[in-house]
Amino acid sequence: MRTKQPIEGIRHFIYTPNLIKKSRFVALIMLIVTAVIIVLQYISVLPSDRLIRLSNVLCAVILGIIVIKPGFIILYTFPCLIAGLVNIYHGGNLLGLSLYLAGLLILLKTNFFKTYIRYKVSALSVGFAAVLIAQRFRYGSTVFMLSLLHIGLGLCVAAGLFVLFADDLKHYYTRKTPIRVSSLRLTERQRQCLRLAAEGLTFKQIGEKLCISESVIKKEMTEIYKALNVANYHAFLIFIQQHELIL
Numbered sequence: 001m002r003t004k005q006p007i008e009g010i011r012h013f014i015y016t017p018n019l020i021k022k023s024r025f026v027a028l029i030m031l032i033v034t035a036v037i038i039v040l041q042y043i044s045v046l047p048s049d050r051l052i053r054l055s056n057v058l059c060a061v062i063l064g065i066i067v068i069k070p071g072f073i074i075l076y077t078f079p080c081l082i083a084g085l086v087n088i089y090h091g092g093n094l095l096g097l098s099l100y101l102a103g104l105l106i107l108l109k110t111n112f113f114k115t116y117i118r119y120k121v122s123a124l125s126v127g128f129a130a131v132l133i134a135q136r137f138r139y140g141s142t143v144f145m146l147s148l149l150h151i152g153l154g155l156c157v158a159a160g161l162f163v164l165f166a167d168d169l170k171h172y173y174t175r176k177t178p179i180r181v182s183s184l185r186l187t188e189r190q191r192q193c194l195r196l197a198a199e200g201l202t203f204k205q206i207g208e209k210l211c212i213s214e215s216v217i218k219k220e221m222t223e224i225y226k227a228l229n230v231a232n233y234h235a236f237l238i239f240i241q242q243h244e245l246i247l
Helices: 006-015 019-042 050-068 073-091 094-109 117-139 141-164 166-173 188-198 203-210 214-228 233-242
Strands: 177-180 243-246
Touching: 019 050, 019 073, 050 073, 073 094, 073 117, 094 141, 117 141, 188 203, 188 214, 188 233, 188 243, 203 214, 214 233, 233 243
Parallel strands: 177 243
Antiparallel strands: none
């Protein structure tokens, strides 16, 4: 049996729909980096203060939870928001804004803004504004104005990218059309295949879970495509992005 070459293995990992494996891998790397930073700050190699150390410890704890429970992808939001706001408070730099926007992007990806969007955006905006106000009183007007300049430039770039990719991102902030699986003319095994495929599992992984061969899974998925009126697997993925399955 031919083993995968390193480049081929990396390519398979990047393009695999199994987000759980990716989540644990990324969290593990971030946890190691955060732990190294904490140690370097503790021995005074890197500059720090109480707020920075506390934020790093909180990030490390959250990343540790993700390593243990990689399905909680939304937890990535907290290290991004914590690190982002601390960076903005201390220096008003683009790194802080980038981390904060990354946290918002994760919330967007996890459908956080599908409901009560006005209240959620207001709460996040108030927190962001509170950090800037605290920075103004702590470090003075010069640092505050520099922060506003950096944030303004960063938001302009982010807004431009959002407009550029608006069509690709719209399914993350628009409400999905509900569809009841029980209303589809599918067998019980086909319903199980549909549920697992919608979770991002490959045909091989579905076969392992249901203890049936991959070829049988492909046949079952063909019947599912017909029931959903989609042409192929690619069209099925688009359908899943646009619809909410009610089991």
